[in-house]
Amino acid sequence: MNRIGTDMDVQALPHLEFAPGDLPGMMGSMGELVEREIAWESNSRATHELLWTASGAGTVTIGEETYTVTPQLGLWLPAGACHSGFTPLGTCQRVALFSIGGTPQFSDRPVPVEITPLLQLLLKRLQVPGLDERSRSLSEAMIVDVLQPAERDLRVRIPASELLQPIVEALRQEPGNRFSLEQWAEQLEVSTKTVTRSFRAETGLSFSRWRATVRAQHAVVLLAAGMEIEDVAFRTGYHSASAFGAAFRRVTGKTPGFFRSTGGE
Structure with a gap:
C-alpha cells in the first residue's frame, strides 16, 4: 500500500x-x-x-x-x-x-x-x-x-471486497489511523464479527494484525529514507517508540533500526 x-x-x-x-x-x-x-x-x-x-x-x-x-x-x-x-x-x-x-x-x-x-x-x-x-x-x-528466499517478508494482501474498501483507503492515506475494530464496524454499519470474518477470509489475518502489517510496511519506507524512529512511530499510529518497536518486530522479525542501515543487525 x-x-x-x-x-x-x-x-x-x-x-x-x-x-x-x-x-x-x-x-x-x-x-x-x-x-x-x-x-x-x-x-x-x-x-x-x-x-x-x-x-x-x-x-x-x-x-x-x-x-x-x-x-x-x-x-x-x-x-x-x-x-x-x-x-x-x-x-x-x-x-x-x-x-x-x-x-x-x-x-x-x-x-x-x-x-x-x-x-x-x-x-x-x-x-x-x-x-x-x-x-x-x-x-x-x-x-x-x-540466491535464497527470505525467512520473513514484508507483504500485505489488499482486501478486494466493497465492504472493506473504506478501511483500505483510510489506511492508504493515513497509516497512523487509530480507528478501532469497533469504530470501523459502527461506521460500516455491520458487526465486529462481520469485519473480522471478512479480513480473515480475504487476507488470512485479523484486522489488528493486518493493520500492523500495513503500518510496518509504511514504516520501512520511512525508516529507509532516514526518518527518526520516534517520528516513524507517531506517523504510523503508535503512542511511543517502544510500542512501535514491539509491534514492528512481531511483524517483521527485525528491529526498526535494521531498516535504517544496509548492514543488518
Missing part, C-alpha cells in the same frame, strides 16, 4: 511476452536514483528480474499483494509476471535481469529474497567496467547459487 502524493510521476512500461528463444544468455543489471516519487503502471518483462534498492525502499504490487523492497530485502519476479510499483523520492533502486533457465527454484513465482552482503558484492561486481567474460560468467553463476 502506498500513500500517493500530489507531486508524482506516473510512468508506463511495456508488457513484454515470455519468449525464451529471443532472450540473451547473459544477465544485466542497472540502477537509478529516483529524483521524484514514481508510480510504475502495470508491466512485465520477458526475463526474470531481481528488484532491490541500494538506499531507500519501495513497493511492488502483484495482483492483490504488495511487497516491500529494501537494501536488505529484494524480490524475485519470474518472466512475464505483471506488476506495478511505487518508488519514493531519493530511493536508489536496482534491478538485475536473468535469462530464462538456470534458476529452477525461483522460475515460476515471486519470491522475497535476502540481499546478503555476499550477494551485494557479486551484484556490484557485474557493474565493474571492462569485466572479462570469464569473470562475468563466474559472478553470474555464483549469484544464482547464493
Whole structure:
C-alpha cells in the first residue's frame, strides 16, 4: 500500500511476452536514483528480474499483494509476471535481469529474497567496467547459487471486497489511523464479527494484525529514507517508540533500526 502524493510521476512500461528463444544468455543489471516519487503502471518483462534498492525502499504490487523492497530485502519476479510499483523520492533502486533457465527454484513465482552482503558484492561486481567474460560468467553463476528466499517478508494482501474498501483507503492515506475494530464496524454499519470474518477470509489475518502489517510496511519506507524512529512511530499510529518497536518486530522479525542501515543487525 502506498500513500500517493500530489507531486508524482506516473510512468508506463511495456508488457513484454515470455519468449525464451529471443532472450540473451547473459544477465544485466542497472540502477537509478529516483529524483521524484514514481508510480510504475502495470508491466512485465520477458526475463526474470531481481528488484532491490541500494538506499531507500519501495513497493511492488502483484495482483492483490504488495511487497516491500529494501537494501536488505529484494524480490524475485519470474518472466512475464505483471506488476506495478511505487518508488519514493531519493530511493536508489536496482534491478538485475536473468535469462530464462538456470534458476529452477525461483522460475515460476515471486519470491522475497535476502540481499546478503555476499550477494551485494557479486551484484556490484557485474557493474565493474571492462569485466572479462570469464569473470562475468563466474559472478553470474555464483549469484544464482547464493540466491535464497527470505525467512520473513514484508507483504500485505489488499482486501478486494466493497465492504472493506473504506478501511483500505483510510489506511492508504493515513497509516497512523487509530480507528478501532469497533469504530470501523459502527461506521460500516455491520458487526465486529462481520469485519473480522471478512479480513480473515480475504487476507488470512485479523484486522489488528493486518493493520500492523500495513503500518510496518509504511514504516520501512520511512525508516529507509532516514526518518527518526520516534517520528516513524507517531506517523504510523503508535503512542511511543517502544510500542512501535514491539509491534514492528512481531511483524517483521527485525528491529526498526535494521531498516535504517544496509548492514543488518
